[in-house]
Amino acid sequence: MAEGELGGSEAVEAVRLGDQGVFAELAQRYRHELRVHCYRMLGSFTEAEDLVQEALLRAWRKRESFQGRSTFRAWLYRIATNACLDVLSSPARGREVGVAAGADGMRVPMAEVGWLQPYPDALLDLAAPGEGEPDAVVIARETIELAFLAAIQHLPPKQRAVLILRDVLGWPAAETAATLELSVASVKSALQRARVTMREQLPERRSEWGRRASPSEEERAVLQRYLEASDRADLAALAELLRADARQMMPPLAAVYDGREAILAMWRPVLVGPQAWGEWRGVLTAANRQxxxxxxxxxxxxxxxxxxxxxxxxxxxxxxxEITTFGVELFAAFGLATRL
Incomplete structure (x- = not known):
């Protein structure tokens, strides 16, 4: 039974009285988008999965606190947000954003966030409610791409939560304030400071990327050429595809390969020559709408x-x-085999 099929008081009573079936169906309806929310807060796909489980457990334990003054969805978001804030404020997390920089001295946010992980597009698609539903939101590229996820990790936890609730989810200031137990004035102030930091951290041309959920035809053509050149170990063709100021990062390493020549120098030994690893093959997939x-x-x-x-x-x-390289740990989440 979906939330929209229940009267408000009926939903409140069913959840408060411990109707596991109603609770489970409502929770499952929002599970995927809650995982995306936790991912934005934490930057880690693995941690996001753990936190959404924790949030749903907390919701079940606190079911009697659901009074129906907000939607069940908003109530779950409140619990999930606070579960993430608990993790971010815990000494056990022990993570500080570093000060990695490229050769030109500019800060490189992704190189500073060693716990950053990619999020499979196939799972992002599950997080969007069906068309026509009142909460339906396309998970747009600019709110889930790696550059955004890395930049938002530079915000203090409460500012991060405010930015996500207000600018990404579009919540009113009053609802955001209630969720975070802040005043409306504090929410507005935190949002202003968060926006300033994000402008400092995001790439200069970020505003030109546009609101898209999938690659353009031009991007697909470049991607196909990149894939073919990689399979052929064709350094000349790869050099042609890289912009002169391209960068490659490899979280959790803080190394930054800054510029086309630095990237090619790193690739050359494994692609060509006596130390080449062997025959390469690429498989196309998608992460973070990239x-x-x-x-x-x-x-x-x-x-x-x-x-x-x-x-x-x-x-x-x-x-x-830009190339952000990750290990094989999340291949299963992408539905990818580790051997072909």
Missing amino acids: PTVANYVRRHGEHDFSAVNLDVLRIEGDRVV
Whole structure:
């Protein structure tokens, strides 16, 4: 029984009296979007899964506190937000954003967030309610891309929550204040400060990327050329696809390969020459509404291709401008095999 099919008082009573069936159906309806919310708060796909489980457990334990003054969805968001804030304020988390910089001295947010993980687009699609539902929101690229996720990690926890609730989810200031137990004035002040920090942390051309949920035709063409050049280990073709000021990061490492030549110098030994790893193969996928390539290699003397890493690309025009490389830990979440 979905929330929209229940009268307000009926929903309140069913949940408060411990109707597991009603609670489970309502919770499952919002589970995927709550995971995205926790992911924005934490930057880690793995932690987000843990936190949404924790939030639903808290909601069940606190079911008698659901009075029906807000929607069940808003009540769950409040619990999930506060569960994330508890983690962010815990000494056990022990994470500080560093001060990594590129060769030009500019800050590189993604290189400073070692716990950053990608989020499969297939799971993002599950988080959007059906068309026509009152809470339906397209998970737009600019609110889930890696640059945004990395930049938001530079905000203090309460500012982070305010920015997400107000600017991403579009909650009113009063509802945000109630959720975070702040005054409306404090929410407005926190939002103003958060926006200033985000402008400082996001790439200069961020505003030009536009509101899209999937790659453009031009991006797809560049992605196909990138994939083919990688499979051929064609450094000349790859060089043509990289913008001169392209960057590559590899969380959790703080290393930044800054510029086309630095990237090619790092790639060259594994692609060509006597130390080359072997035959490469790429598989297209998508993460954070960005084109993504899962890389595999068949080493000399081996029969199968083994998973190596996951490259999430940012493409501007006809060039690759940013590559964020992750390990194989989340291949299963993307539905990818570790051997081909």
